[in-house]
Amino acid sequence: MKILITNIKELLQIREAAIDKVSGADMAVLPKIDNAYLLIENNLIADFGTMEDCPDISTGQVIDATGKTVLPSWVDSHTHIVYAGNRIQEFADRINGLSYEEIANRGGGILNSAKKLNETPEEEIYNQSKLRLEEIMQQGTGAVEIKSGYGLTVEGELKMLRVIKKLAENYPVKIKATFLGAHAFPMQYKENHAAYLDVIINEMLPKIAEEKLADYIDAFLETGYFSVEETERIMAAGKQYGLISKIHVNQFTAINGIEACVKHGALSVDHLEIVTDEDIEVLKNSDTMPVALPSCSYFISIPYTPARKMISAGLPLALATDFNPGTTPSGNMNFVVATACIKMKMTPEEAINAATINGAYAMGISATHGSITKGKHANLIITKPLASYYQLPYAFGSNLIDQVIIEGQLLY
Numbered sequence: 001m002k003i004l005i006t007n008i009k010e011l012l013q014i015r016e017a018a019i020d021k022v023s024g025a026d027m028a029v030l031p032k033i034d035n036a037y038l039l040i041e042n043n044l045i046a047d048f049g050t051m052e053d054c055p056d057i058s059t060g061q062v063i064d065a066t067g068k069t070v071l072p073s074w075v076d077s078h079t080h081i082v083y084a085g086n087r088i089q090e091f092a093d094r095i096n097g098l099s100y101e102e103i104a105n106r107g108g109g110i111l112n113s114a115k116k117l118n119e120t121p122e123e124e125i126y127n128q129s130k131l132r133l134e135e136i137m138q139q140g141t142g143a144v145e146i147k148s149g150y151g152l153t154v155e156g157e158l159k160m161l162r163v164i165k166k167l168a169e170n171y172p173v174k175i176k177a178t179f180l181g182a183h184a185f186p187m188q189y190k191e192n193h194a195a196y197l198d199v200i201i202n203e204m205l206p207k208i209a210e211e212k213l214a215d216y217i218d219a220f221l222e223t224g225y226f227s228v229e230e231t232e233r234i235m236a237a238g239k240q241y242g243l244i245s246k247i248h249v250n251q252f253t254a255i256n257g258i259e260a261c262v263k264h265g266a267l268s269v270d271h272l273e274i275v276t277d278e279d280i281e282v283l284k285n286s287d288t289m290p291v292a293l294p295s296c297s298y299f300i301s302i303p304y305t306p307a308r309k310m311i312s313a314g315l316p317l318a319l320a321t322d323f324n325p326g327t328t329p330s331g332n333m334n335f336v337v338a339t340a341c342i343k344m345k346m347t348p349e350e351a352i353n354a355a356t357i358n359g360a361y362a363m364g365i366s367a368t369h370g371s372i373t374k375g376k377h378a379n380l381i382i383t384k385p386l387a388s389y390y391q392l393p394y395a396f397g398s399n400l401i402d403q404v405i406i407e408g409q410l411l412y
């Protein structure tokens with residue numbers, strides 16, 4: 001099946017030669033073709049160029065994109081979209097003055113979601129989660145990483161990962177699964193961390209590996225959650241089963257966690273609301289992708305990742321949503337891109353690079369996703385008519401997406 005998109009006003013993020021990520025000053029460069037066409041064949045990007053060279057196709061579908069922008073679909077490399085129920089009461093509690101930490105200390109937060117998850121049947125969790133997946137696909141996300149971490153029991157974690165597997169089987173969107181058993185200590189292990197690490201390493205991990213349910217491993221490396229040493233044990237154990245780490249770190253405090261993550265070859269370090277000069281130095285000499293989650297900063301009123309400082313130091317940066325019931329009940333990558341421009345002072349070019357090719361790197365899929373490159377998967381956003389692509393972050397509250405193509409399939 002062929003799809004030919006013609007008269008594209010601006011075709012963004014074209015990369016003739018495949019690249020895996022962009023860093024530092026290169027993040028400000030977003031190559032594009034004006035008045036372009038793009039040809040899809042067998043769900044892959046077969047060709048693209050200026051309209052002067054546009055081929056005729058005798059079979060297939062032609063989409064006229066006059067006035068519209070076409071770009072790679074968003075790659076959301078950090079989400080928790082599989083969960084049960086909601087945390088609306090905690091939202092109200094925060095408005096009334098409680099902090100995220102105070103709510104967690106009262107048994108709310110992650111443990112609240114874990115209780116709900118363990119009480120809810122797998123099919124019901126699937127039905128709730130698929131609505132969130134459908135929503136983000138319509139908002140232009142073509143690839144998404146989904147974490148476990150609301151089970152915190154062997155059965156609960158397996159249940160979440162099975163739901164993620166079923167979503168991956170039933171939807172065209174590219175999904176990677178991350179095991180996050182080390183998301184919080186269940187109440188009964190608060191005073192016995194070693195015993196819960198034993199459950200993660202010796203009970204959960206072997207079963208997850210046996211059923212091939214996870215691609216990556218994660219931990220919440222944070223004061224009051226998992227220490228540097230505990231996270232190092234998790235990363236090392238994951239590696240034994242072929243799971244590279246992607247770690248929650250530096251959300252509230254900087255405790256030299258990034259250095260440990262880099263030492264263990266983490267694919268990404270995520271959150272980074274608090275970043276020290278030493279953290280930046282460590283990241284400079286690594287292949288680890290820093291990932292910022294601006295909707296989380298927005299929703300719980302914590303600092304934004306210091307993007308300007310990091311990019312000026314020559315680092316790459318990826319953007320993701322963190323879609324979860326507690327700190328970010330939104331999976332809208334359009335809002336993330338806009339907020340990165342508005343609050344983190346990233347340019348539109350930097351933000352789009354961060355939400356496409358660098359997101360793909362943070363998911364381990366930049367060989368196949370994240371740019372307009374011949375042979376890559378046809379995951380595309382076709383916008384409504386725009387004055388220029390700057391309108392995407394500028395009109396931050398508008399839905400500017402007209403059509404979405406995921407793995408060669410036109411969604412609507």
Ligand SMILES: N=CN[C@@H](CCC(=O)O)C(=O)O
Binds near residue numbers: 220
């Ligand atoms: N910080 C740790 N985990 C999630 C929040 C989880 C929750 O509150 O449910 C996050 O990335 O923000």
Ligand SMILES: [Zn+2]
Binds near residue numbers: 078079080248322324
């Ligand atoms: Zn998260």
